[in-house]
Each structure stands twice: as C-alpha cells, then as structure tokens.
Amino acid sequence: MDRTERLARIVADHAFREGPLLPILHDVQHAFGGIDREAEAAIAEALNLGRAEVHGVVSFYPDFRDAPDPRPEVQLCRAEACQTRGVEALVPAAQAAAGERVRLTSVYCLGLCSAGPAARRGGEVFARLDEAGVVRLIEEA
Amino acid sequence: MTKVRISDDALAVACGADAVAAACEAAGCSVERVSSWGMHWLEPLVEVDGIGWGPVRVEDVPQILPGTGSGAATRSGGVEGHGRDRVPSRGLVEPPVPLHQPAAGPLPRSGEALYVGPIAEHPFIARQQRLTFARAGRTRPLSLDDYEATGGWAGLRRALALAPDEVVGEVTRSGLRGRGGAGFPAGIKWQTVAAATGARKYVVCNADEGDSGTFADRMLMEGDPFALIEGMAIAAHAVGAQQGYVYVRSEYPHAIAKLSAAIELAAARIAPFRIELRIGAGAYVCGEETSLLNSLEGKRGEVRAKPPLPAVAGLFGCPTVVNNVLTLAAVPHILAEGGAEAYAALGTGRSRGTTAVQLAGNVRHGGLFEIAFGITLGELVHDIGGGTASGRPVKAVQVGGPLGAYVHPDRFDLPFDYEAFAAADALVGHGGVVVFDDSADMAQMARFAMQFCAVESCGKCTPCRIGSTRGAELIDRIRLGARGLDAVASLPQMHNAAKVPRSRAEDIALLQDLCETMRFGSLCALGGFTPYPVLSALKHWPEDFA
Ligand SMILES: Cc1cc2nc3c(=O)[nH]c(=O)nc-3n(C[C@H](O)[C@H](O)[C@H](O)COP(=O)(O)O)c2cc1C
Numbered sequence A: 001m002d003r004t005e006r007l008a009r010i011v012a013d014h015a016f017r018e019g020p021l022l023p024i025l026h027d028v029q030h031a032f033g034g035i036d037r038e039a040e041a042a043i044a045e046a047l048n049l050g051r052a053e054v055h056g057v058v059s060f061y062p063d064f065r066d067a068p069d070p071r072p073e074v075q076l077c078r079a080e081a082c083q084t085r086g087v088e089a090l091v092p093a094a095q096a097a098a099g100e101r102v103r104l105t106s107v108y109c110l111g112l113c114s115a116g117p118a119a120r121r122g123g124e125v126f127a128r129l130d131e132a133g134v135v136r137l138i139e140e141a
Numbered sequence B: 001m002t003k004v005r006i007s008d009d010a011l012a013v014a015c016g017a018d019a020v021a022a023a024c025e026a027a028g029c030s031v032e033r034v035s036s037w038g039m040h041w042l043e044p045l046v047e048v049d050g051i052g053w054g055p056v057r058v059e060d061v062p063q064i065l066p067g068t069g070s071g072a073a074t075r076s077g078g079v080e081g082h083g084r085d086r087v088p089s090r091g092l093v094e095p096p097v098p099l100h101q102p103a104a105g106p107l108p109r110s111g112e113a114l115y116v117g118p119i120a121e122h123p124f125i126a127r128q129q130r131l132t133f134a135r136a137g138r139t140r141p142l143s144l145d146d147y148e149a150t151g152g153w154a155g156l157r158r159a160l161a162l163a164p165d166e167v168v169g170e171v172t173r174s175g176l177r178g179r180g181g182a183g184f185p186a187g188i189k190w191q192t193v194a195a196a197t198g199a200r201k202y203v204v205c206n207a208d209e210g211d212s213g214t215f216a217d218r219m220l221m222e223g224d225p226f227a228l229i230e231g232m233a234i235a236a237h238a239v240g241a242q243q244g245y246v247y248v249r250s251e252y253p254h255a256i257a258k259l260s261a262a263i264e265l266a267a268a269r270i271a272p273f274r275i276e277l278r279i280g281a282g283a284y285v286c287g288e289e290t291s292l293l294n295s296l297e298g299k300r301g302e303v304r305a306k307p308p309l310p311a312v313a314g315l316f317g318c319p320t321v322v323n324n325v326l327t328l329a330a331v332p333h334i335l336a337e338g339g340a341e342a343y344a345a346l347g348t349g350r351s352r353g354t355t356a357v358q359l360a361g362n363v364r365h366g367g368l369f370e371i372a373f374g375i376t377l378g379e380l381v382h383d384i385g386g387g388t389a390s391g392r393p394v395k396a397v398q399v400g401g402p403l404g405a406y407v408h409p410d411r412f413d414l415p416f417d418y419e420a421f422a423a424a425d426a427l428v429g430h431g432g433v434v435v436f437d438d439s440a441d442m443a444q445m446a447r448f449a450m451q452f453c454a455v456e457s458c459g460k461c462t463p464c465r466i467g468s469t470r471g472a473e474l475i476d477r478i479r480l481g482a483r484g485l486d487a488v489a490s491l492p493q494m495h496n497a498a499k500v501p502r503s504r505a506e507d508i509a510l511l512q513d514l515c516e517t518m519r520f521g522s523l524c525a526l527g528g529f530t531p532y533p534v535l536s537a538l539k540h541w542p543e544d545f546a
C-alpha cells in the first residue's frame, strides 16, 4: 500500500464516527510520524473541510507534529507536584543525557503526583526518579 | 499455594510493580493484579495471604514470602507465621524518609521494615469513608465477576426500574455536586438535559484530568472502570441519551487501555446505550467542558461562550450532560437502594457526600483519601499526610490544581467544603492537595502559574492570552528588582504609558491590576482563576518577591 492508500484507509476506518478528525489525526501521526501539508490536504478533501481548518486543528494540539521526528521521546513531568519533589534539579542531567539523540520534552502532570519526579517513555511510566534513574531511562530510550 | 495480590495501577507499575509481580510468580505464588489501595508511599504494595508489605523491590521478595529465603525469620523474630502482633505496625507516625527511594540496590531490606499488616486495618485506610473507591485494592479492574460480586450493576438495575425523572430526583436528593471543579449540582444539570429537546442527547465524561496533583480520575478509570460505565449508563437513562463519550487525556496510556477494554466487556450490559472512548491531544484547556466538546467534534479546543449551556446545546448542538469521572462514578452507589439518603447524610453545609482528596507533592503519605466533606486541611496535611516527605516544615499547599490558591498553614483550619474554600478565595477544584516545604520559592510558583496560563491559553480572549505573558514578565521584573523603563512601556505606540520607570510598589500594583483584569475579563476559568495562585503567593509570602 502506498502512502495515499494508507491515508485513505485511515480516513475510511473512522468514517462511521461523529466528529472523526481527532481520531484520524492520531492514527495518521502514528502511521507516518507526523501530519504534513500533504496529509492535511488529503484529510481535508476526504472530510469536506478546508485545509486551513485541518491545519488549524493540527497546530492547536501539542501532541500533533507536522514532520516526523525519528528520535525516541522521553517526557519529564515539570508540573507543580513534581517540582515540590525536586524535578527541576534533575533537568540539567536529563538534558545532558538526552543530547541530540533523545527528544526530551516537558509534560504537565502524568497523574503520579504523590511519587514524583515522574516521566513517561511511550507506554511506560516511571516515578520516584533521582538523577541516576532519569539518566538511565533516557539512555535506554 | 501462596496468594499474592499486587496492583497494576500506573503508579504501582511506575514504582516497579510488574517486576515484583514477576518475581512472586517465579517464586511459585499465584499472583492477582488488583486495583491500588491508594497508599502510594507503600507502592508496590504486596498482599501476601491477606498481609500487606511495602514498598517492595524485587530483591525484597524472598523476605516477604512464607517459606522462602530468610522471610519468616526476619519477619517475626524467628516465629512461624505472619507474626502480626509481634512486628511493630507501620502506623501513620514514622521518622522522615528520604524523598527519593535509593535506586534499587542489591541489599534486601529486612521484612520488618516492609511490614504493613492487614491492609484494610491500616490507619490510612481505616479512617476513610470509601464509597466511590469502595473497590480500591480489593478487585481485579477488568473482572466482571469481581464487579458483580461487589454490588456492581445494582444501581443500574434499580435505575432502569425507575422512571427517568425519578432517577434525576434521586441524584438531586443525594446532593451530589460536580467533582470536576465547579461543584455544580449534578441533579440540576441532568434535569436541564432531560427537559431539553434535541434530535439526539449525549452523556460526555470529562476524563481530561489535567490538574497537577490530581490522579483520582486516573485511579478510578484504571481500578474500577465498570463503575464509570455504570454511572454513564444511569445518566443516559435519566436524560434519554443514546450515545456516550469518554474524553481521556493522552498522557494516561494505562487508563486508556483499561477503559477501552472495559467498554468492550460491558457493551452488552449497557446496550442499547453505547460508549466511545476518545483520546485528547495534550491541551490542558480541553478539560474545560465547551473546549472538550469542540475537541470531540474535531475542532480546535477553543472555549465557547455560554449561554447556550452544554445541557441545552452541547455536542453537535444537542443537549449534553458533561460530568467529571468522579461525579459519574459516584452515581451507581447513589442509585443503589437507600444510596441517595446515605450519600446526603455525609458531608457539611451544601457539600454533601464524600470527596476524593489526592495528597500529592512533598508529602510523606501521599495517595488517595476519600472522606466526607468537612475534614480540615490541617488534618489532611499533618495527621493523614504526615507532613512533608522531606521532613522540613510545610510552607504552603496548593489545593485545586494550577488554578487553585496557595494556602498558608495559618489557614489549615479550613474545612474541605466548596463554600468555605470560596469564602477564603481558594478552590476545592478536583480535590488535589499539593504540599510544599519551606524550600519553595513562592514568587517562582506565581510566575509558573502565569507561564502555564500563557502556554495553555486557548487564545480566545486577550486578558488570558496576552495578560498571562505580561504577568510572567512582570513577575520577572519584580524578582530581579529591575528599575529601568520596561520594554513594552517604552514602545512608541504606548502613548498612555508612563515614561518614567516604575517603582517596585508600582510594579506590584500593576500585577494586582493585571490579575483583576484577568479575573473579570476572561471567558473561562483558565484566565479567570490563574490570578488566584499569583495573588495568594503575593499576599502570604511577599518576602519571596523581594
Ligand atoms: C481550564 C479548565 C480545565 C478544566 N479541566 C477539567 C478536567 O480536567 N476535568 C473535569 O472534569 N473538569 C474540568 N474542568 C471543569 C469543566 O469545565 C466542567 O465544569 C466539568 O467537566 C463539569 O463536570 P462536573 O459538573 O461533573 O464537575 C475544567 C475547567 C477549566 C476552566
């Protein structure tokens, strides 16, 4: 299946839903690593929307990217409860460990706030992180 | 065979529960993965033949299993059995522990240090009044048998035997108010939807739980997902809805997995009502109900002006119930025989029933504490939470998430009650309590609040979109003691701005003025409530702004 067909398949998979755009965007990003102009145009066409409308939605939500980023991602929680448990002190070591190889991003709460500092790597979650712990999970990403 | 129960809640897993479960299985135990009791400082909490041990690491497993390694000996001074009354129980008072558990080292700890005892008798659990979280720690989240055996579906069965308006009446009588933040009476909302006319009606569960310091929605979805489904089905019957949606934030992969499995398992049980799971995409503001509806419709998560209320014109313009996870999950209990009266009998003033307090941040005993409204903040932080995890004095607590005020310990007499908190310029919100020790810099926290608002603003109104950025700059200026003419004031188009530099007092007055503008000029509570953490920090800890 080429790209166009895969895109069409994703859109068709969600056609039965009310308000299918977000589920489609999640799947497109999952399949292609990002949602570029071409994909936006194809989705817009299929849903009878303007490309600007689709682009407006893609650019509103932090989870959506316009271009794939092949690097593994580690999300470090930097919200209030994790701050009280010392996450800011881990940031320099985390950044050094991530370097250019790992995309280290900040999130605001993973719901592990009684056991922070917390982080997420895809479907895995980590808590009670100290410097060694955060460096290890980034190096193993 | 030794029966072992270990939680598969995301927090337990994040603390290593999967590896501990595998080690127990390798040692020949039969392992059941259950929901979490909510004593987070003890996770992974392992229940061996009814006796709790925690926090357990893989190396500790031989210590806590009967008949393996030095377990029994260490545990009860050489006496066989669990020696419950020989081992000092780990009560609520214990010496401060380091904030960070040391990384898993090779040395097993003695069984004694891990001994918790019969879990339900632990003071942290025994003091609670668990209704919404009655199953926490006790059942397998995706077992329909466990659910049924613990009273599951009784509320739905009874509701379906009642007329829709009688169901609404029961919810109204229970005094249940929305747990998402605003505390709006659930019965009145349902009544409005029931009375409204529309081509279709919807029940939408708000599971966006974006507030830092909150995790009760997550625990419920992971630990007792059928209770949420049952609550939604009851709501659907009460208002005449055919379709339900649960909007879960993407930051909760475990909750998403559990809930989607549960929805499939329960589909036949709630038919013809249908529930579909939808995943958010990282925007905090999508927890605001109208923004959430836009997001469900496939639009940018911008907040809508009210009226029309979602109850009248919500999802796709149809009458829609939007309720928080905890609001809906409280409903099965309320609809069970005598439930409404029992619920209304708890609480204080107009805050009826129980509240799921989430103790978080720098607190020794963090976790989920469900209790009738009316308990004071001081009891929660000191008696139950055990003070700070760092052992240092408590400086502040933030209640109600990033939009909640910072409360000074001199107001620890405040009872958990919507009206009492509002009167003190504070917010119960979703019930998160984040504890800060004396190393916290409250000016930094005030700046964080402004910055968070700037990042998460949906952009619809100026006080929020631009005011928050100006607010963060202003706090920087105050903290740095900058005395020059500020960059914005010196722009040529700022005709009315004073051309002499502002003093510190003028900067602070300007910050207060900006907060007033945000409070009264914002469309939703993101811009409207961000001033609360800022102004409370400024009021109680002015020295931090020097
Ligand atoms: C910025 C913002 C974020 C919100 N986030 C949530 C949330 O994550 N979960 C929630 O249930 N309510 C949230 N709310 C409140 C909802 O707008 C709404 O009041 C609630 O979902 C209604 O349900 P309830 O009556 O059961 O509380 C938020 C409100 C605002 C202004």
Ligand code: SF4
Binding pocket: B285, B303, B456, B457, B458, B459, B460, B461, B462, B464, B465, B522, B523, B524, B525, B526, B527, B528
């Ligand atoms: S206050 Fe902020 S988040 Fe709320 S509607 Fe206005 S711009 Fe959007």
Ligand code: FES
Binding pocket: A077, A078, A079, A080, A081, A082, A083, A108, A109, A110, A111, A112, A113, A116, A118, B212, B213, B214
């Ligand atoms: S604040 Fe970090 S997990 Fe909630």
